[in-house]
Structure formats: structure tokens, C-alpha cells
Amino acid sequence: MKTVTLLILSAAVARAQPARLGRLGAAAGGSLHVVSGESYDPYDANDRMGLGRLEASFQVMRVGPGEVVVQAAYLHGEQSDTLFGEMETNLVLQAANAGVRYRWPLDLGPVSLAPLLRADLGAYWASLRLRSSGQELRDRDAARGLEALGGVEVLIHPTKLRGLTGRFAYGGVLEAGYAWIGEFHHRLRSDVPEDTERLRRFGADPGPLDLSGPIVRFAAILRY
């Protein structure tokens, strides 16, 4: 706790340190979506959905005291629960998004601290599956979404620890914000194998699924 306080105090007085452009970054982490809409209730008793996230980023320009970074990411999450005591539900959410963030690095020697703001636009796919007594209904739908987050990034520069200069850094990021995700419209039907002759089927419309809500995100970062 003392370390964190010290870092924050140091950052407040530190001089903004313009970084070199063209640095590449990679991040792996997770995010927790809080989905408070009632459309999510049938598929999860707890209003929360965890997603894994992989991201690649690239510094493109310097603006004012900070820098602009573009990024692309892939997200994957799965939530299983039981509905009406005996019906298994499974919701898989995948997303591919790309966006931009503005980060303001504060040089604290071998450690840099960077408050950041980011926005990502993306495509989301929600696969819904319900199982009961060996039967299964399923469907997949896509929607667009926008995420807006703010947070802080902490990077450690190992070369600076040895008094040298270098591009490599590692660290972590903690962000919070909100995801606006368009409604998914599923039509639940039995999964019929292609080589099987089956009667024409009319599925069920469970109603629009809205997964919008607050997000908390954390990730480990490598930067070069």
C-alpha cells in the first residue's frame, strides 16, 4: 500500500515524459462486465460476465503531453447457469474490436505511470444454448458495440533499473468504464446436423438480449 501511495504522489509531481513513437504493445487480461439488464437474468443469476482479452497496440502519434495509441483486441467469455431448476443455459460472448487510447505517461525512473482514456468499437457475437433432457436449442447473433474506459497503466522498464536505455517494458493496466452493446436477437432452434433430414422448424424468440453495462478490466502488458 505504501508503494502505491508513493507512486501516485511521485506521479503527481513528475514531469510528463514524452515517449518514442512506434512502440508495439501486447496485453492479456480479463474484464468483468456487470450486466444489470433483466434480459440477462435467464442466463446468469449473478449479473456478471467475465471475458478474457488479448490485445495488440501501436503508438501512432504524440498529442500534447501524451500519446495516441491504436489497438485491436479479441474478447471471449462464457457464462453457464441453470434456468427453472433443470434447464442448462450457456452464453458465449466473443468480440473483435479496435480503438484508440490517449495515454499520458509520467516518468518515475524505472517505473512509469500512465493515466489513459480509451474508446473501442467492435463487433460482438453472442451464442446462446439451452439444454434439457438431451435436447438442445441454440442460436448465434451479432451486434455492434462501443466501449469507453479510463484507467491507469503501470510499466516497469528493466533496462532503466540497470541504468541503461531500452525499449522493453512490462507492467499492468487497470481500467473501468462502460460498454454499450447493441441488442442480440436470437431465434432458438434445435441444432440439426446437415446430413440429417429434419422437419422444418420454427424456433423461439426469447426477446432481445442487452449486455450493456459497466466494465472493469485488468491486463498484463508487454511493450517494446
Added chain:
Amino acid sequence: MTPRVALLAVTCTSCGGRPEILEQPLSVGVAQALDRDLAFLDQTRERLVLVDPGSPPRVRHLETGHRPATLLPTIDRRGVIVLSRGLESTDPDFADQEPRLTNFDAETGDAAVYPLTSPFDRVTLSEDGRYALAFFGEEPAEEGLFRNPNEVALIDLEVGPDDENPAVRTIRAFGQAPKGAVFSPPLCIPAKGCAETRTLAVVLASGSLTFLDATHPGRREITVQLQIPGAQAIEPEEVVFAPEQGTVFVRAADLDDIFVIALLASTPEGEDGNDYHPALSQLAAGRGPSDIDHYDEGGARKVLAVNTASRDVSIIDAATSTFVNIPVGDSVDRALLFPPDAPTAALLFARGNAVSRIYFLDLMGLEDERGRNLTHVDLGSTAADVQLVDGGTRALVLHDEGRTVVSVVDLGARTVFPLQGNLALTSYDFAEGGRYLVAVADGLDRIGVVDLTTLHPSEVRLDRVPVRVLALPGSGAVVVEHGSLWGELTVLPSPRSTRDEAFVVEGFLLEGIAEGGLRGVPVEQP
């Protein structure tokens, strides 16, 4: 605030969990066939689910009152009656709600709500569909401190609810809760003529019958005590009306006598007095009557009683109470009179016992011809049930043993056509006014169709094994229910449809499940 608390505060924003109703087992009653829709009562989510199995299908979820208990199609099958037990809410988000009877119009979705004073769980309708009688079944009360098992509510469904509709009565019972209730057809009180008919509700209870005048609901009920010296408590089982004679015949369990109740004109006493009174008499025509019915011969009303113990049939003149007995020779227990609108003959059979014959009894001139009017046909195997089909020109015999699963009886020629199969039928219905028999068997993924005019059988293969089959008279569709938790139906647009024309409607009980508005409040049961 520590970081951990801050993180929890963010992640738990609005995390209120989900309605408890989604954790409870989905309790949905069996389908009821309406004119064009199938009706399901979803007791968990307190909804009436109507499925019009067209292409594409139309699914509607209509809210019932809290804790719906009973669903009954209306007489014309264009709607349903739902009894709800109401709610004494322990949740401040839900207001208390009184028990109610809701009359749903299946075509429009409109509902007429009649508040009730008690959470009744049984309802019966008059044959013209105008009146409903709500009452308690014999099951003991599950909740509450007191329950009056003999309270009933009489509702005029053609009039909206008001202070006098429903009319609530407590019948004078001499035993337990009612065993059942029936409505009469419009009856005449003979001395008053048939210019003004009335519909009576008759409540059957152990040792008594209670008459309520549905046409004049403000009038007092009349209770008739059924007693025979030395006999045990009398349990009325079947009521047959002779409407033009103003006579009611009552058969009781384990009793040889048949009660005859004549409704005689009288002067009303007070504003709520009745203009008739019942006169009770008994007929002892045979032993162990198990079925009664009535017909007219030359303007005289006759009552037919099937006497299982004495293996004969009694024909009773309703006006004079004289009777003749026709020995049958087998312990038949049921009679079907045909043609249905003006019977001239009776088909006698036994359900489920070792009798593999059916008997034909010509009803005209029986007093003179007696046993000469009785003929029989051998079926080859016993009958589980027999029904008149095709406007009463044929009878369908369902067997419960052997390879013959169904026999079709030509009631004119009095000949039998057996149809063989490998499995006993578990569910069947008649489509297109009785022209087609549609049936399914347990474990077999097929629906069988028999054209009863040609007796040509055909089959359609299904994707899954069936549970029930229902025919919808309005659309002509034949619907197979598969018993899935989320609802699954296979629809044949007509009984002549091939597999190429059939389609499946699945998941309709989940329709709109993500749209919220979920009803159903967990109630603390005592």
C-alpha cells in the same frame, strides 16, 4: 475506501441477481385444444400461453392472476377460463390480489376478470357456455386458517362483474366438500310450461344434491338429501336431465336404486324464493347400475340404466316409473345412444374387463320385443373405450390388448373393421369433424391417421417420440405434443398432410423470457 472495496463497489453496481421465479421449476399443464389455438397454463410464470400453430406460428403469453390453478376451455373452444388463487404478498413490490376467474378470448386476447371471495380450484360450465360454477375440490386445504369447502360462486359470463355477479353461496352439505357439479340444459318446470326455461347448477356432495338457479342467481339454493334407510352414505356419481319433463335422474355409487327428482311448480316464498320444489323418489330396476342415459319414444321420456351386477339393462318410463329389464348376458357397464340427436338404439359395452363383445339394443318397441331387440358382435379383444364418431354413424373401439388396436364399428350395418398395430395407443383425437382418427403410441416416432370413411390408414414420421396428439377444429390442424420442458409441437396443417408439409414449433414456452416482466412472487406457505 480500500481499493478492494472500491473494486467491489464498481463490479456490484446494480448486481441485484435475478428474479427467484427463474430458479423455480417450470410448471406447465398439459395442452388444451381450443378452436385454433393450443392453450397451456404456465403456473410458474403465471401466464396463459396460446400457440396458434400456423406457419409461421403465433405465440402469445397472457398474464393470469396470481397463482393460477385451473384452466378450462370454454364450451365453444374460442377461449379459456382460468381460476387463480390470488396472493397475499410478502413482497412490497407486489400488491395483494384477490382470487379471480378470468375469461380469456383466445382470438383477441381480451380478458374479463371476475373477483372471487375464495381461492376455488374447480370450475364447471353450462352447456351453452353462459354460466360458470366455481367450487372447491375434495382435496384438503393447503393454506389458510379456515376454508369453507361448501362455498360456491355462480358466475354469469355474459354479464360483467358486479355486486351480484358472481353470486356466492354456501351449500347445505351433509358431508364433505362437493364431489362435483354439473349444469342442466335449459329446463322446463312442467306446470309452468316451457315458455320460460331455466338453467340449474347441480352440486353433487356426499349424501345430497344442491340446486342453484343460474337463471335467477338471487334465489336461494335448494338442497335435496339422498337417503335410503339402512344404506351407507350415498355418493352421487351421475346426473341425467329430462329437460322437457323437468326431471333429474341420479345414479349413485354402489347403489341399486336410481333417484328421480321431479321439479314441481310452487309459489315463491319471499324475494329470494324459488318457483319450484323438488320431489324425490326412487327406482329399483336392476342391480349395480353403472351408467344411465335417456331418450324419447313416441313423446315419452325413457331412462336407460346399464346394470353391471345383474347383467341387464333397465328401460324406465320417466312419467310412470314403470320399467322393463333386458338381460344382456355380459357385465356391460356403459351405453352409447345413437344417433346422438334422436337416439333409436344403444351400443352397450364393457370398459377394460374380460368382455370382448359389443351389444346393439334397438330402443324402439322394447316393451314388446324385449330380448329380440338385442344383438351382438364379437370384437376379438376387450375394449378400453368406445366413442361415437363421424356424426354418430360409426363407433371407434380402442383396445388395450392384442394386435388389434382399434376397431371401427359401422353402426348402420353393425359390422366391425379391425385395424392392427404393434403398440397400444397412448393418445388419440378426431380431426375434421370426426372424419379422421389421429393417434400416437408411446415410444413410436410416428403419428397414425385413419380416414374413417375409407378406413385407409397412413402415417407420418416425426422427428421425436410423441406424448399427445390434439386436433384443432377451427384450423383443421393436427398437433403432436412432445412433452419438452420448453415446449415442442409437431404440426400437420391437416390430417391429410405429408411429412413435407409438417413442421415443428419449438421453445414456445421460452418466448419472451428475456423481456422481463416476469410474474410470480415467492409466497411464504404456512
